[in-house]
Amino acid sequence: MSKPPIDFYFDFVSPYGYFGSTQIEAIAARHGRGVDWRPVLIGVTVLQIMGMKPLTETPLKKDYLRRDAPRMARLLGVPFRFHDRKGGNSLAASRAFLWLKARDAALAKRFAHGVYARLWTQGQDITDAQSVAEVAVPLGVDRDELLAAVASPQAKQALKDAVDLAVAKGVFGVPTFIVDGEPIWGSDRLWMLEHWLKHESWDAVQAPRSSPE
Amino acid sequence: MSKPPIDFYFDFVSPYGYFGSTQIEAIAARHGRGVDWRPVLIGVTVLQIMGMKPLTETPLKKDYLRRDAPRMARLLGVPFRFHDRKGGNSLAASRAFLWLKARDAALAKRFAHGVYARLWTQGQDITDAQSVAEVAVPLGVDRDELLAAVASPQAKQALKDAVDLAVAKGVFGVPTFIVDGEPIWGSDRLWMLEHWLKHESWDAVQAPRSSPE
Numbered sequence: 472m473s474k475p476p477i478d479f480y481f482d483f484v485s486p487y488g489y490f491g492s493t494q495i496e497a498i499a500a501r502h503g504r505g506v507d508w509r510p511v512l513i514g515v516t517v518l519q520i521m522g523m524k525p526l527t528e529t530p531l532k533k534d535y536l537r538r539d540a541p542r543m544a545r546l547l548g549v550p551f552r553f554h555d556r557k558g559g560n561s562l563a564a565s566r567a568f569l570w571l572k573a574r575d576a577a578l579a580k581r582f583a584h585g586v587y588a589r590l591w592t593q594g595q596d597i598t599d600a601q602s603v604a605e606v607a608v609p610l611g612v613d614r615d616e617l618l619a620a621v622a623s624p625q626a627k628q629a630l631k632d633a634v635d636l637a638v639a640k641g642v643f644g645v646p647t648f649i650v651d652g653e654p655i656w657g658s659d660r661l662w663m664l665e666h667w668l669k670h671e672s673w674d675a676v677q678a679p680r681s682s683p684e
Numbered sequence: 685m686s687k688p689p690i691d692f693y694f695d696f697v698s699p700y701g702y703f704g705s706t707q708i709e710a711i712a713a714r715h716g717r718g719v720d721w722r723p724v725l726i727g728v729t730v731l732q733i734m735g736m737k738p739l740t741e742t743p744l745k746k747d748y749l750r751r752d753a754p755r756m757a758r759l760l761g762v763p764f765r766f767h768d769r770k771g772g773n774s775l776a777a778s779r780a781f782l783w784l785k786a787r788d789a790a791l792a793k794r795f796a797h798g799v800y801a802r803l804w805t806q807g808q809d810i811t812d813a814q815s816v817a818e819v820a821v822p823l824g825v826d827r828d829e830l831l832a833a834v835a836s837p838q839a840k841q842a843l844k845d846a847v848d849l850a851v852a853k854g855v856f857g858v859p860t861f862i863v864d865g866e867p868i869w870g871s872d873r874l875w876m877l878e879h880w881l882k883h884e885s886w887d888a889v890q891a892p893r894s895s896p897e
Contacts, residue, residue, distance in 0.1 A: 520743050523736060530733050531856040535869060542866075542886040546879065643744035653755075656748060660872050666759065673755040 476505035477664070480637055480647040481583070482513045483561035486540045486551070489591040490658040491646030492583060493549045498661060502668035504650070508572070508580055510565035510630065511637040513645055521643055543658065554594035561586075563600040566626040567607060567617060569633060582607055689718035690877075693850055693860040694796070695726045696774035699753045699764070702804040703871040704859030705796060706762045711874060715881035717863070721785070721793055723778035723843065724850040726858055734856055756871065767807035774799075776813040779839040780820060780830060782846060795820055 479495050481488040499506045517523050527533050537553070544551030564586045572579035585606040589595045596602045600621045604614045620626055637647075641654055648655045648664050651671065655664050667673070692708050694701040712719045730736050740746050750766070757764030777799045785792035798819040802808045809815045813834045817827045833839055850860075854867055861868045861877050864884065868877050880886070 516744065521745060522742075529735075531729065531851070531854055532734060534854055535856070535867060538867070539869075545886040546876070546888050548888045638744070641744055641747055643748070654748060654751070656752075657872065659870065659876065662875050663759070663872065673758040675759050675761045 474502075474504055475651065476507045477668075478507045478509055478640075478649040480509050480511045480642045480645055480649070482511055482645045483564050483583075483586050483590060483597055484559065485513060485645045486536075486553075486591055487543075487658045488645040489551070489587045490540075490543055490547055490549065491648070491661075492587050493547060494658070494661055495646070495648070496580075498665060498668070502665075504668065506580075508568070508576075508583060509637060510561070510568050510633055511642055511645060511647075512561065512565065512630070512634050513643075514560060515634050516638060516643045520638065550588075550592040552592060552594055554590065556594075556596060559590075559596060559598040561597065562630070563603045563621050564597050564606075565633075566621045566630050567600075567603050569629045570617070570620040570626055571607070571612065573629075578610060578612075581610055582612075585610065687715075687717055688864065689720045691720045691722055691853075691862040693722050693724045693855045693858055693862070695724055695858045696777050696796075696799050696803060696810055697772065698726060698858045699749075699766075699804055700756075700871045701858040702764070702800045703753075703756055703760055703762065704861070704874075705800050706760060707871070707874055708859070708861070709793075711878060711881070715878075717881065719793075721781070721789075721796060722850060723774070723781050723846055724855055724858060724860075725774065725778065725843070725847050726856075727773060728847050729851060729856045733851065763801075763805040765805060765807055767803065769807075769809060769811075772803075772809060772811040774810065775843070776816045776834050777810050777819075778846075779834045779843050780813075780816050782842045783830070783833040783839055784820070784825065786842075791823060791825075794823055795825075798823065 477495065477499050479491065481492055495506050518525065523529070526536050540553065541551060568579055568583055568586075571582050586597050586603065589602070589606055590597045600618050603621065604617050607617050608614050640649060644656050646658055650664065650667055653667055655667070690708065690712050692704065694705055708719050731738065736742070739749050753766065754764060781792055781796055781799075784795050799810050799816065802815070802819055803810045813831050816834065817830050820830050821827050853862060855862075857869050859871055863877065863880055866880055868880070
């Protein structure tokens, strides 16, 4: 009997969500788990529900983010660059993701990697539906069909439902991984996720504070 | 020539600061470093400067904290329990710490461990100066001398200066470790601190995502 998948909550606008997206499939595969990718909107969870400001507008933390994201990328060995776009959002991309996921989950993941790469390695916009189509079309998706789907009331409702469900499960920031009912927040906690996947317990087998090298 | 110490920024009111306090000396020692303990007030950095609410009053995150802190304690193998105290602060304890540190840094660290244990393993108050004295007196500190010092304008100014300096260095949350100019925030990032101490670089020697067991 196979083990339940890891729920991976992500938002395309988050660099840490991007970092998580580059690691989660390999981590899950090493432990015989699948990954269920679930978009969430931190504009709803963090800004509206928690009443916080965006990271990029929070004194002190915004400077830390600027310094931290590039070194996280180096540690993980993945490409990364900051963009200076303001006011973008992941609504269209997340709706497109859910629409694709309902038809082909593997295709939806390839699309998600493409959206993340577009924003966080190429620095290109992902906000408008046309830019989202730029990612999907090379994967074999019909442009007009995608644009119609993203604009549909069904797609809007599906994303709203997805966010509501995430909040009901206690998700606030991204990435959040939920495995066997355990929520783990942050791409700086991949070690903790791996600990659970190996031991299915929080008891220390050995102090988890060392890095593996 | 010995390497510069790790600056360890802590606040007694933070459970994650407590977790950091239980690990940092051993981590530093493994890499031939000392530790410079520096109190900061998250009531100033997080609440005033960043404009955030306390963790315990932030929707969603407060529930995560309740779940997360006990499992972090299990992972680290340290005692822990939540207290239900409201409105406490670390002013007196932090002033006492700085006063002790100016006389005997090793004594000040023993005192800090005692304050953390009082709040986060015994669930007892650390807010009023008398409760702070309860920790210091068994370590050989004169009660009246301590109480007079904590109430002095010099002690208040010393803590204010310490917080100002921390903010100038970009510290916001606790624990924050600064080593060789690299700030590392969070007791979930001890792996990252160890990576730096080993390699003094952010380049991945091996993917740092695995836990060591």
